[in-house]
Amino acid sequence: MKPAKFAYHAPSSLDEAVSLLQRYAGEARVLAGGQSLIPMMNFRIAAPAALVDLNRMPDLDYIRQEGGVVRIGAMTRQRKLEFSPVIAERLPLLRDAIKLVGHLPTRSRGTIGGSLAHADPAAELPMMLQVLEGEVVARGPAGERVIKAGEFFRSLLTTALTAEEILIEVRFPAMPAGARYAVEEFARRHGDFAICAVAAVLQCDGNRCTKARLATGGTGPVPLRLEAAEAVLEQKGLSEAAVEEAAEAAARAVEPMADQNGSAEFRRHLSRVLTGRVLRKAIEEKSR
Amino acid sequence: MSDLIDIRLTVNGVAHEGRAEPRRLLVDFLREDLGLTGTHAGCEHGICGACTVLFNGEAARSCIMLAVQANGAEIRTIEGLTEDGRLHPLQEAFHREHGLQCGFCTPGMLIAALDFLRVNPSPSEEEIREAMSAVICRCTGYRNIVRAVASAAQKMQVKP
Numbered sequence: 001m002k003p004a005k006f007a008y009h010a011p012s013s014l015d016e017a018v019s020l021l022q023r024y025a026g027e028a029r030v031l032a033g034g035q036s037l038i039p040m041m042n043f044r045i046a047a048p049a050a051l052v053d054l055n056r057m058p059d060l061d062y063i064r065q066e067g068g069v070v071r072i073g074a075m076t077r078q079r080k081l082e083f084s085p086v087i088a089e090r091l092p093l094l095r096d097a098i099k100l101v102g103h104l105p106t107r108s109r110g111t112i113g114g115s116l117a118h119a120d121p122a123a124e125l126p127m128m129l130q131v132l133e134g135e136v137v138a139r140g141p142a143g144e145r146v147i148k149a150g151e152f153f154r155s156l157l158t159t160a161l162t163a164e165e166i167l168i169e170v171r172f173p174a175m176p177a178g179a180r181y182a183v184e185e186f187a188r189r190h191g192d193f194a195i196c197a198v199a200a201v202l203q204c205d206g207n208r209c210t211k212a213r214l215a216t217g218g219t220g221p222v223p224l225r226l227e228a229a230e231a232v233l234e235q236k237g238l239s240e241a242a243v244e245e246a247a248e249a250a251a252r253a254v255e256p257m258a259d260q261n262g263s264a265e266f267r268r269h270l271s272r273v274l275t276g277r278v279l280r281k282a283i284e285e286k287s288r
Numbered sequence: 289m290s291d292l293i294d295i296r297l298t299v300n301g302v303a304h305e306g307r308a309e310p311r312r313l314l315v316d317f318l319r320e321d322l323g324l325t326g327t328h329a330g331c332e333h334g335i336c337g338a339c340t341v342l343f344n345g346e347a348a349r350s351c352i353m354l355a356v357q358a359n360g361a362e363i364r365t366i367e368g369l370t371e372d373g374r375l376h377p378l379q380e381a382f383h384r385e386h387g388l389q390c391g392f393c394t395p396g397m398l399i400a401a402l403d404f405l406r407v408n409p410s411p412s413e414e415e416i417r418e419a420m421s422a423v424i425c426r427c428t429g430y431r432n433i434v435r436a437v438a439s440a441a442q443k444m445q446v447k448p
Contacts, residue, residue, distance in 0.1 A: 103422030
């Protein structure tokens, strides 16, 4: 339960950090909050030759609202998001979801960038990137590039980031005023990874749904947008029958895996139940 | 490759210096290098919370932090909870309400509760239950822990 030996670097600039990653050619790992990486190293599931610690890096810890976009530095702690007035006002769904991420003592250290780059399919923040149609900025030897949520998650714990790239910023379009939203998850203990989680953002005009965004976590190798369910709501509105149909569509779309926490069929069942629950909650709590 | 790194930090208001390999976990540095064995190493992978300390004023799990990360940091452990030899209101409440049995998780419980009551000074019972789920207790069933945190919250509000 102790990490294997590694070399430790705490660079003070992004250029230095990227060149360290180049030097180790895939054998180094970036240390952000360490709430997933260090446990993996303690178990020796991960044994990198070197750690490039971003915790001494200035300027990766910020929450800025610019026009209709909220820009969040990759090293911003989850705890800071939880108590940020900007997040509460412009991304209230993210504020609700953060409370489901681990516990206060892990949110003190855990970062938004680290959680996204780790890409655990049962984690809440990757699901948030999907449902809120966010994007990330990656910095590598060739400079910066922007990667949209839909192109970021590739497979289990694998993203579009190369071994020489660092996730430096997360961007979310601010949620439109009056948007209805909810997040629900099922876990054995509060703060554990979700066995199944579902989140939704709905833009409505009376009983019509002009735009629906749904995503799920815990039900496959990557956090998934539930596009078939979104289409049902956008075509049929927000009646109870449409909600039921969207929940069915969600259950058909997921590709759950079985593990010690539950069978694939159990997770499919949860996707149906939680999709219905999230939609009813979002519809009822429109005046929040 | 893994040369020793100098670490200077403050623990419970006292300056300490040490040297450690990069792979030295903060909990082991506190316990074995500084001799502060009040912080307990339980699961050693960030799940049980027994090793919780205040890191620059915020609760964090010391088994999933490296000692080198604490260079320059201010840490508070269970040994730093008493003031002038008097038990902290949280310690008194855990004693009064019998919020422990074997006591292994108690250092983590107290530090996690201290941080929680700072961000939420008058919590509901449900909020206390949610917060204390951050630390695993296998003895008590949590009833008396929840009662102790609620009782401490009241006492700490009265205190100036």
